[in-house]
Amino acid sequence: MLARSTEQRNSSPAMWRALTAPGSLANAFELMGAPMKFCRNREIYGEGEPADYVYMVVSGAVRITKLLSDGRRQIGAFHLPGDAFGLDPRGEHRFAAEAIEDTVVLIVKRTALENLAERDSQIARELWSITARDLQRAQDHMLLLGRKTAQERIAAFLLEMATRARSGNLVELPMSRQDIADYLGLTIETVSRTLTQLENSAAIGLATSRRIQLRDRAALNTLNA
Amino acid sequence: MLARSTEQRNSSPAMWRALTAPGSLANAFELMGAPMKFCRNREIYGEGEPADYVYMVVSGAVRITKLLSDGRRQIGAFHLPGDAFGLDPRGEHRFAAEAIEDTVVLIVKRTALENLAERDSQIARELWSITARDLQRAQDHMLLLGRKTAQERIAAFLLEMATRARSGNLVELPMSRQDIADYLGLTIETVSRTLTQLENSAAIGLATSRRIQLRDRAALNTLNA
DNA sequence: CGACGGCTTGATCCGAGTCAATCCTGGTGG
DNA sequence: CCACCAGGATTGACTCGGATCAAGCCGTCG
Numbered sequence: 001m002l003a004r005s006t007e008q009r010n011s012s013p014a015m016w017r018a019l020t021a022p023g024s025l026a027n028a029f030e031l032m033g034a035p036m037k038f039c040r041n042r043e044i045y046g047e048g049e050p051a052d053y054v055y056m057v058v059s060g061a062v063r064i065t066k067l068l069s070d071g072r073r074q075i076g077a078f079h080l081p082g083d084a085f086g087l088d089p090r091g092e093h094r095f096a097a098e099a100i101e102d103t104v105v106l107i108v109k110r111t112a113l114e115n116l117a118e119r120d121s122q123i124a125r126e127l128w129s130i131t132a133r134d135l136q137r138a139q140d141h142m143l144l145l146g147r148k149t150a151q152e153r154i155a156a157f158l159l160e161m162a163t164r165a166r167s168g169n170l171v172e173l174p175m176s177r178q179d180i181a182d183y184l185g186l187t188i189e190t191v192s193r194t195l196t197q198l199e200n201s202a203a204i205g206l207a208t209s210r211r212i213q214l215r216d217r218a219a220l221n222t223l224n225a
Numbered sequence: 226m227l228a229r230s231t232e233q234r235n236s237s238p239a240m241w242r243a244l245t246a247p248g249s250l251a252n253a254f255e256l257m258g259a260p261m262k263f264c265r266n267r268e269i270y271g272e273g274e275p276a277d278y279v280y281m282v283v284s285g286a287v288r289i290t291k292l293l294s295d296g297r298r299q300i301g302a303f304h305l306p307g308d309a310f311g312l313d314p315r316g317e318h319r320f321a322a323e324a325i326e327d328t329v330v331l332i333v334k335r336t337a338l339e340n341l342a343e344r345d346s347q348i349a350r351e352l353w354s355i356t357a358r359d360l361q362r363a364q365d366h367m368l369l370l371g372r373k374t375a376q377e378r379i380a381a382f383l384l385e386m387a388t389r390a391r392s393g394n395l396v397e398l399p400m401s402r403q404d405i406a407d408y409l410g411l412t413i414e415t416v417s418r419t420l421t422q423l424e425n426s427a428a429i430g431l432a433t434s435r436r437i438q439l440r441d442r443a444a445l446n447t448l449n450a
Numbered sequence: 451c452g453a454c455g456g457c458t459t460g461a462t463c464c465g466a467g468t469c470a471a472t473c474c475t476g477g478t479g480g
Numbered sequence: 481c482c483a484c485c486a487g488g489a490t491t492g493a494c495t496c497g498g499a500t501c502a503a504g505c506c507g508t509c510g
Contacts, residue, residue: 066368069450074368089350089357094364118346125314125342128353131360132314138363139319143291143299145370146410150498177457185371190498192458208507209457225294375466402489415466417490433475434489 025084025126028116029056033106038099044086047096051088053107057081060103061174064095065182075183077137078175080164084130089114101174145185153184154194155223158204162214169214177209250309250351253341254281258331263324269311272321276313278332282306285328286399289320290407300408302362303400305389309355314339326399370410378409379419380448383429387439394439402434 033056038044044055047066055062062079076095079085086097091110117124144153157180161171173180177188184191195212198204203220205213214220258281263269269280272291280287287304301320304310311322316335342349369378382405386396398405402413409416420437423429428445430438439445 066364068368068372072372074371076364076367089354090361094361117349121343121346121349124346124349124353128349128356129314131353131356135356135360135363136315136319138360138367139291139301141367142301142363142370143293145367146299146407147293147297182371187499188457189459189500193498196458412467413489414468414491418466421490 023126024120024122025113025130028113028123029084029106029108032108032112034108036105036107038103038105040099040101042099044097044099044105045093047093049093051086051091051093052110053086054084054110054113055086055097055105055107056084058104058106060105061100062103062105063098063100063175063179063183065098066095073182074185075179076141077134078179078183085134087127087130087134089131100179150184150186150190150194151197152223153186154191154198155203155220157184158212158214159217159220159224169217171212171214173210173212248351249345249347250338250355253338253348254309254331254333257333257337259333261330261332263328263330265324265326267324269322269324269330270318272318274318276311276316276318277335278311279309279335279338280311280322280330280332281309283329283331285330286325287328287330288323288325288400288404288408290323291320298407299410300404301366302359303404303408310359312352312355312359314356325404375409375411375415375419376422377448378411379416379423380428380445382409383437383439384442384445384449394442396437396439398435398437 035058038060044062045051045053057079059081062083062085064076064079064085066074066076077085078100079097086093087110088094113123113127117127144156148156158171161173162169165171175183177191180186181188181191186194195204195206198220199206201219203214203216205215207213260283263285269287270276270278282304284306287308287310289301289304289310291299291301302310303325304322311318312335313319338348338352342352369381373381383396386398387394390396400408402416405411406413406416411419420429420431423445424431426444428439428441430440432438
């Protein structure tokens, strides 16, 4: 059975359909996609593996990671329900993908999508658009990693998660402090301390460590400028 | 007249054709592209402007930048001869583009390329492929910005430039120390100090500040691991 | 209940940033 | 041809934000 938090992220078929952008690519996933479940921390694919499949998150959450030889880790992105990932036109995965919590994905053969794209320019455009959105996020993230302070990174992260989960001011984080740290280029200690600071300054409330209330969006937005 | 360094970067029509990947997109640029020259530090387009045109570098070099309100700057990428840039399927430039030195680009209307892509799946694939390559570079760069030390960043930068300019072990940098710093998430002082360190350890030679000899690639590659 | 994993907090350290002089060096004009 | 100048680059002294090292704390699950 799926965990409580997963249900809250709307994994019922009806909600799922509501989450996917209307378009032929979503149809293609619904028609051709094979559902598959990955347990917490299970690897979905590894860095350097051939990119034979494309994935779409149904429920749960996925992290995309890259490792340095000595174990330093960078998380390039989190993928939430409705996001397609693993799309690499060059045929090789440049990051590894892992399930953050128990996660269900739809899987489609890359060649199937590419054949479709060859005949249907709408599909081709949607595939391109997914890569373009990922690029845009990566570019925003470069500014964060290159130039922002710890407070600014945390504020940006909370606002991003609130926006993407469309859950108003209450953010339910699927990932651990270590994941957040590796996404933001910080350490767990700094993530924890900074969250405490933001709580003390009444910008956020920490109901539990994974459940965060955005109390003062104006303050967070100022930090995010 | 173009500067000496520009000639060295092979801007003659014959060399230019040799630089562009064989493919119909390169043809499209050659057939439909309007050449345009931008002087050093001239803005090619601004952040947030509508993305009505797509560009390809003929000679010179371009930087893609994003600013924070207080002036902190991140350079997302450098574009060298043969690179297409300004491609944003969402219709708005998320970064500004500026000429690093006197630069010639070919300009094509975005709608023209997209119309072409609608009928020619080969063109569509090439456009997607450009975005995918940019994404791949951005992802590698996130690891650098999030997790690498100053020495590792500089080593990675020098190796990247040597590879992309295909100039063997002698790298002729078109950009200033400030540009390098804003690309690597460092300060000019740290860039300068780190280059001096690498010179002292015999990994590189600094003929002039813009002309760098890679003396010990093994050492640089170790730093880049 | 007890143990373990994830999180927080505290003390200290250090790599890179900041501030402040110089030092080139390439371009200009005499 | 040379002296000068301006802007970029280097170097040095010192600071500081975030990392590291080291305890504890808390909540969950067997």
